[in-house]
Amino acid sequence: xxxxxxxxxxxxxxxxxxxxxxxxxxxxxxxxxxxxxxxxxxxxxxxxxxxxxxxxxxxxxxxxxxxxxxxxxxxxxxxxxxxxxxxx
Amino acid sequence: xxxxxxxxxxxxxxxxxxxxxxxxxxxxxxxxxxxxxxxxxxxxxxxxxxxxxxxxxxxxxxxxxxxxxxxxxxxxxxxxxxxxxxxxxxxxxxxxxxxxxxxxxxxxxxxxxxxxxxxxxxxxxxxxxxxxxxxxxxxxxxxxxxxxxxxxxxxxxxxxxxxxxxxxxxxxxxxxxxxxxxxxxxxxxxxxxxxxxxxxxxxxxxxxxxxxxxxxxxxxxxxxxxxxxxxxxxxxxxxxxxxxxxxxxxxxxxxxxxxxxxxxxxxxxxxxxxxxxxxxxxxxxxxxxxxxxxxxxxxxxxxxxxxxxxxxxxxxxxxxxxxxxxxxxxxxxxxxxxxxxxxxxxxxxxxxxxxxxxxxxxxxxxxxxxxxxxxxxxxxxxxxxxxxxxxxxxxxxxxxxxxxxxxxxxxxxxxxxxxxxxxxxxxxxxxxxxxxxxxxxxxxxxxxxxxxxxxxxxxxxxxxxxxxxxxxxxxxxxxxxxxxxxxxxxxxxxxxxxxxxxxxxxxxxxxxxxxxxxxxxxxxxxxxxxxxxxxxxxxxxxxxxxxxxxxxxxxxxxxxxxxxxxxxxxxxxxxxxxxxxxxxxxxxxxxxxxxxxxxxxxxxxxxxxxxxxxxxxxxxxxxxxxxxxxxxxxxxxxxxxxxxxxxxxxxxxxxxxxxxxxxxxxxxxxxxxxxxxxxxxxxxxxxxxxxxxxxxxxxxxxxxxxxxxxxxxxxxxxxxxxxxxxxxxxxxxxxxxxxxxxxxxxxxxxxxxxxxxxxxxxxxxxxxxxxxxxxxxxxxxxxxxxxxxxxxxxxxxxxxxxxxxxxxxxxxxxxxxxxxxxxxxxxxxxxxxxxxxxxxxxxxxxxxxxxxxxxxxxxxxxxxxxxxxxxxxxxxxxxx
Numbered sequence: 002x003x004x005x006x007x008x009x010x011x012x013x014x015x016x017x018x019x020x021x022x023x024x025x026x027x028x029x030x031x032x033x034x035x036x037x038x039x040x041x042x043x044x045x046x047x048x049x050x051x052x053x054x055x056x057x058x059x060x061x062x063x064x065x066x067x068x069x070x071x072x073x074x075x076x077x078x079x080x081x082x083x084x085x086x087x088x089x
Numbered sequence: 090x091x092x093x094x095x096x097x098x099x100x101x102x103x104x105x106x107x108x109x110x111x112x113x114x115x116x117x118x119x120x121x122x123x124x125x126x127x128x129x130x131x132x133x134x135x136x137x138x139x140x141x142x143x144x145x146x147x148x149x150x151x152x153x154x155x156x157x158x159x160x161x162x163x164x165x166x167x168x169x170x171x172x173x174x175x176x177x178x179x180x181x182x183x184x185x186x187x188x189x190x191x192x193x194x195x196x197x198x199x200x201x202x203x204x205x206x207x208x209x210x211x212x213x214x215x216x217x218x219x220x221x222x223x224x225x226x227x228x229x230x231x232x233x234x235x236x237x238x239x240x241x242x243x244x245x246x247x248x249x250x251x252x253x254x255x256x257x258x259x260x261x262x263x264x265x266x267x268x269x270x271x272x273x274x275x276x277x278x279x280x281x282x283x284x285x286x287x288x289x290x291x292x293x294x295x296x297x298x299x300x301x302x303x304x305x306x307x308x309x310x311x312x313x314x315x316x317x318x319x320x321x322x323x324x325x326x327x328x329x330x331x332x333x334x335x336x337x338x339x340x341x342x343x344x345x346x347x348x349x350x351x352x353x354x355x356x357x358x359x360x361x362x363x364x365x366x367x368x369x370x371x372x373x374x375x376x377x378x379x380x381x382x383x384x385x386x387x388x389x390x391x392x393x394x395x396x397x398x399x400x401x402x403x404x405x406x407x408x409x410x411x412x413x414x415x416x417x418x419x420x421x422x423x424x425x426x427x428x429x430x431x432x433x434x435x436x437x438x439x440x441x442x443x444x445x446x447x448x449x450x451x452x453x454x455x456x457x458x459x460x461x462x463x464x465x466x467x468x469x470x471x472x473x474x475x476x477x478x479x480x481x482x483x484x485x486x487x488x489x490x491x492x493x494x495x496x497x498x499x500x501x502x503x504x505x506x507x508x509x510x511x512x513x514x515x516x517x518x519x520x521x522x523x524x525x526x527x528x529x530x531x532x533x534x535x536x537x538x539x540x541x542x543x544x545x546x547x548x549x550x551x552x553x554x555x556x557x558x559x560x561x562x563x564x565x566x567x568x569x570x571x572x573x574x575x576x577x578x579x580x581x582x583x584x585x586x587x588x589x590x591x592x593x594x595x596x597x598x599x600x601x602x603x604x605x606x607x608x609x610x611x612x613x614x615x616x617x618x619x620x621x622x623x624x625x626x627x628x629x630x631x632x633x634x635x636x637x638x639x640x641x642x643x644x645x646x647x648x649x650x651x652x653x654x655x656x657x658x659x660x661x662x663x664x665x666x667x668x669x670x671x672x673x674x675x676x677x678x679x680x681x682x683x684x685x686x687x688x689x690x691x692x693x694x695x696x697x698x699x700x701x702x703x704x705x706x707x708x709x710x711x712x713x714x715x716x717x718x719x720x721x722x723x724x725x726x727x728x729x730x731x732x733x734x735x736x737x738x739x740x741x742x743x744x745x746x747x748x749x750x751x752x753x754x755x756x757x758x759x760x761x762x763x764x765x766x767x768x769x770x771x772x773x774x775x776x777x778x779x780x781x782x783x784x785x786x787x788x789x790x791x792x793x794x795x796x797x798x799x800x801x802x803x804x805x806x807x808x809x810x811x812x813x814x815x816x817x818x819x820x821x822x823x824x825x826x827x828x829x830x831x832x833x834x835x836x837x838x839x840x841x842x843x844x845x846x847x848x849x850x851x852x853x854x855x856x857x858x859x860x861x862x863x864x865x866x867x868x869x870x871x872x873x874x875x876x877x878x879x880x881x882x883x884x885x886x887x888x889x890x891x892x893x894x895x896x897x898x899x900x901x902x903x904x905x906x907x908x909x910x911x912x913x914x915x916x917x918x919x920x921x922x923x924x925x926x927x928x929x930x931x932x933x934x935x936x937x938x939x940x941x942x943x944x945x946x947x948x949x950x951x952x953x954x955x956x957x958x959x960x961x962x963x964x965x966x967x968x969x
Contacts, residue, residue: 047932078941
């Protein structure tokens with residue numbers, strides 16, 4: 002489906018998320034996004050950004066304008082939520 | 090013009106360009122032709138460098154351009170018409186690149202039309218995206234230089250060499266600035282764009298000067314010396330030179346002087362204009378003052394640490410501040426700072442006159458500015474500042490009423506900021522309460538040394554006097570010392586006992602010592618203690634006595650419960666806790682110290698568990714009071730017995746000396762044996778190591794063990810009656826290793842973690858055989874500092890010591906730069922009330938501060954300590 006490197010090596014053959022250092026990324030649904038925007042009283046543009054050509058974004062197939070929710074492991078908080086806006 | 094709109098204006102863009110000769114003439118108020126400044130009467134010469142139209146600096150004169158007086162007139166530019174064009178040094182790089190990219194005949198850019206179009210398209214795209222055009226323009230220069238024949242007129246291109254400082258040589262022929270200018274003039278606007286310039290604001294020929302702007306006199310003020318003689322600014326001197334040469338050039342050319350002389354004069358003019366801009370160009374001898382000092386011209390004014398940018402714009406001198414040496418005073422509170430009276434008299438705080446303070450402020454005015462709590466100035470309601478003098482103080486005190494402001498002198502209790510550089514963390518600037526004291530140093534409680542990283546070997550600190558009520562309120566709520574006892578870096582106390590505080594408390598609480606009533610009262614006299622507890626016992630003559638733990642308990646807040654192993658803890662395999670036979674387990678129950686010894690773990694800065702608990706449980710005020718109390722108690726406690734150290738304290742018995750010698754001799758033999766096996770190739774290499782590495786490691790190990798062993802012998806010799814041991818074990822200062830080095834054996838000296846091997850070929854010093862791997866040949870110091878080092882040992886010790894010094898120097902400069910970069914990157918981030926971290930546009934950086942939103946100073950090291958305590962209190966069961 003998506004190939005990152007020229008030469009056609011298919012990335013689908015290995016999953017980025019198999020690596021324990023890569024936290025869970027998921028595309029935020031419209032409802033959840035609304036509640037997040039409301040919770041932080043922000044516009045979309047005020048999210049931290051992530052580029053569309055980031056391997057993780059390509060893997061989950063998010064498109065420009067989507068917001069991804071990242072669930073990171075944290076030493077002190079066990080789980081930390083983070084949101085990033087996909088940009089060009 | 091008196092109604093200046095208060096709407097803040099937004100800067101949408103800043104454009105940099107070259108200044109054109111036309112613009113220079115347009116902004117100029119006069120042509121400068123006279124190389125002189127003042128006439129014999131001391132009046133500025135017309136059309137001279139101090140022309141009154143350029144602005145005024147002498148009081149009393151009026152500017153001929155704008156009519157304002159000195160101080161109000163901003164100054165106006167003049168100009169000098171240069172007889173022949175000269176190169177501007179600052180643009181040499183661009184001139185060179187441009188010369189090489191254009192045709193020597195038709196001045197067209199040396200690119201095919203299609204190529205040119207390509208580059209133009211790329212540039213406009215980059216501009217649109219807001220990217221820097223630099224990479225594309227460099228590409229243009231690179232491509233154009235490759236072209237050997239002009240694609241437009243067919244002229245063959247010649248190599249242009251740049252010769253420092255300002256000469257361009259084309260195929261052996263020197264290009265004059267006139268020639269260069271002619272070529273640049275003919276470049277079409279389109280080509281200029283491809284070269285990365287905007288032809289409307291920067292034409293290439295403007296890089297060759299034909300007219301020189303003369304900065305206003307306000308930029309180069311002359312100073313009148315005491316003798317009445319005028320001393321001109323360096324820039325003025327330089328301008329005089331330029332005008333002189335310019336005139337000579339003109340005269341010579343008009344007189345039809347030979348080409349050689351003209352060329353020499355041209356070069357001279359070029360030299361003066363060059364040094365006017367930059368007096369440190371490589372290849373140009375700097376222009377010097379008569380005294381031999383190099384002149385400070387334009388570039389020198391801007392450049393470097395004391396230049397306009399770093400020295401005057403980013404860093405400014407500040408009013409209402411004072412700086413002097415600091416010294417300790419344990420009787421001050423940690424919230425206080427001792428201010429010398431001489432400083433207090435100078436510094437003022439503006440206080441508005443209201444009904445309630447009129448009498449008081451009048452009294453200050455009457456005392457004048459020489460007697461301490463006095464006043465230095467009054468400000469009338471119309472804004473006029475009047476200095477209070479011996480003569481007018483009665484009159485002023487009479488006149489003062491509501492609406493006036495009195496600038497009274499600094500007094501006890503005023504809030505000031507106190508700072509020690511380098512200001513690396515927020516605790517480097519804290520708010521203190523003033524305490525005016527005699528003598529000339531700032532005094533501070535030694536317990537606040539750790540956050541400032543101050544000592545008293547000559548350190549100086551700064552004080553800033555706050556001028557408004559708002560700033561004082563903010564400072565005392567956020568910056569007061571007691572609010573900063575806990576450091577956000579590790580959530581523990583950064584303010585606490587040091588040195589003598591720790592030794593003092595250690596001596597006081599260690600043993601079941603007998604303290605009589607008088608002694609007890611003397612120890613506690615500075616603490617607000619009204620009653621002594623039940624005596625620990627009675628002496629034979631019926632007098633009551635107390636012990637140190639009871640005395641210490643008096644300054645603990647009521648209801649405090651803590652238990653922890655002390656610094657002196659031996660870390661036994663199974664801790665006996667309360668029943669510790671070394672008295673090393675501290676138990677405080679209900680504000681009463683039951684067991685243990687107070688040392689660094691209890692009250693020390695960075696470690697003090699008791700300080701930590703008190704601040705977290707009882708608040709900052711109780712914490713500050715506790716620190717104040719224990720510093721005073723400790724100082725009195727240490728004075729009860731005294732604590733001193735001399736060479737005699739390093740003495741050890743003859744048998745111990747013999748034992749040490751034995752240990753070292755055995756190690757020496759061990760090393761020799763290792764070397765023998767190594768040379769006989771019997772040594773087995775350790776896994777992953779070469780044979781050479783193995784022998785080094787084994788020798789280091791043997792010698793290290795030997796040094797530790799001597800340390801143990803010393804430790805057995807010197808017990809807790811030795812003051813150095815007291816200090817080391819309690820954590821007050823020094824370590825047992827220091828003591829070992831003083832009394833027994835200094836040990837292996839190293840460079841980069843290896844034994845010393847550098848020096849001569851195959852050996853460290855000529856005293857040894859080549860290839861000698863023995864202990865003494867590679868920097869092992871057998872002697873102790875007390876016994877003295879042998880010459881070779883001394884030399885090795887110096888090598889090892891030097892490495893330490895170099896390391897510290899390198900580390901501080903590196904971490905300083907890292908700190909600067911971090912601060913610049915993070916300075917605008919802010920934790921918002923909703924717990925997010927955002928930058929100025931409101932873009933979120935962290936959705937929860939530090940992922941967990943925890944303020945480390947409010948947390949018990951991220952453990953639910955309080956819940957455990959509640960569970961324990963309710964169920965009586967210990968949870969962990």
